[in-house]
Amino acid sequence: MRGFDRNITGIGVLADRVRRRLYEFVCSQDQPVSRDQAADAVGVARHKAKFHLDRLEAAGLLEADYVRLTGRSGPGAGRPAKRYRRGRSEFAVTLPTRDYELAGQIMAAAISDSTRTGTPILQAISNAAAVRGEAIAAAATDRPRGADAALELAVRILTEHGYEPRRTDDTIIMANCPFHALAVNHTELVCSLNQSMLSGFADAVAPGLLDVRLEPGENRCCVMLSAPDDRTRGPRTSAEV
Numbered sequence: 001m002r003g004f005d006r007n008i009t010g011i012g013v014l015a016d017r018v019r020r021r022l023y024e025f026v027c028s029q030d031q032p033v034s035r036d037q038a039a040d041a042v043g044v045a046r047h048k049a050k051f052h053l054d055r056l057e058a059a060g061l062l063e064a065d066y067v068r069l070t071g072r073s074g075p076g077a078g079r080p081a082k083r084y085r086r087g088r089s090e091f092a093v094t095l096p097t098r099d100y101e102l103a104g105q106i107m108a109a110a111i112s113d114s115t116r117t118g119t120p121i122l123q124a125i126s127n128a129a130a131v132r133g134e135a136i137a138a139a140a141t142d143r144p145r146g147a148d149a150a151l152e153l154a155v156r157i158l159t160e161h162g163y164e165p166r167r168t169d170d171t172i173i174m175a176n177c178p179f180h181a182l183a184v185n186h187t188e189l190v191c192s193l194n195q196s197m198l199s200g201f202a203d204a205v206a207p208g209l210l211d212v213r214l215e216p217g218e219n220r221c222c223v224m225l226s227a228p229d230d231r232t233r234g235p236r237t238s239a240e241v
Contacts, residue, residue, distance in 0.1 A: 006060075010091040013059040018044055019052040023061060026053075032065065032083035053084050060089040097162030099178040106132055106193060125189070126196040133200025136161060140205055147227030150206035154225055157205070158198075163221060170228070174221030183222075191222040198223050 014020045025041045026033045033041075039049035056062040066080035109131075110124035119127070140157055144150040151167055158165045164176035177183050183190040195214050202210040202225060209227060216222040 004093070004097070007091045007093045010059045010061060010089070011093055013055060013061060016052065018042065018048070019056060022049060022052050023056055026056075026062060026084050027086045029085075032067075032085040034081050034083050036081075038084065057084065057087075061087050061091070063087045096164070096176045096180075097178060098180060099162055100182065102132070103179045103182055103190075103193070106197070122189075122192070125193055129193045129196035130200030133197040133202075134204040136197075137201045137204035144206050144209065147206070147209045150209040151225070151227055153205060154202070154210065157201075165225075170226055172225040173217070174223060177221040187216075187222075191216065194221060194223045198225065 014023060021042045022038050022044075025038055035046055035050050035053060038053060039046045042049065053062065053064075057064050062084045063086070064082050064084050066082055068080050106125065106128045109128040110121060113119055113128065114121045114124040117124075136157065140153060142153070144153050147170070151170065151172060154172060155165045155167050158172075158174070162176060162178045163174040165172045166175050177190075177194070179190050179194070191214060195212060199212045202212050211226050211228065213224055213226070214222055215224045
């Protein structure tokens with residue numbers, strides 16, 4: 001699942017109470033914080049603060065630099081002190097997987113396009129979603145020659161994007177909708193967005209080998225992928241012709 005291990009690891013680092021207090025203190029300051037400052041603020045020994053701050057840095061939750069706090073330089077100025085500040089990485093975990101940021105990016109791109117070109121907003125959303133689907137497909141290094149391989153590749157890639165695809169014979173259903181909360185209140189809009197994005201994905205990753213259709217069902221994504229029976233086996237050998 002895309003970024004899942006990284007996000008779980010990053011957030012899991014904060015399970016320790018002392019580490020979480022150190023993180024909160026560093027983030028509350030408008031200037032980078034030294035180990036001594038952090039230790040004093042939280043009320044722990046310096047070596048303990050050092051251990052936890054470095055763990056937070058390794059996880060990407062904090063970033064660090066080195067400066068001489070005395071302001072002096074050259075011989076006798078002392079060793080630079082390590083200072084910490086909030087990291088620029090973002091961490092988020094939702095179970096089941098949700099990706100409202102992706103929906104927001106698609107909508108923002110569509111609004112910008114509609115404002116700039118006059119394209120009707122629903123068409124602009126469809127276009128932006130298809131472009132994002134093509135981008136998802138671009139991450140694949142191989143291109144399947146037959147529909148069976150295309151189905152397997154689709155399952156592998158869409159798993160990374162939170163759809164929880166389930167293959168049965170020549171059909172893939174999506175057990176999870178990454179945009180579920182939006183789909184509850186804006187069903188038609190979100191289902192159309194999903195269809196456009198997965199169509200863009202299918203056309204890019206396996207041109208002509210996969211069909212994408214709307215087929216709403218309870219507690220799952222409204223879009224299904226399939227390969228007609230006469231294409232599932234892939235190209236025939238010369239012996240079969």
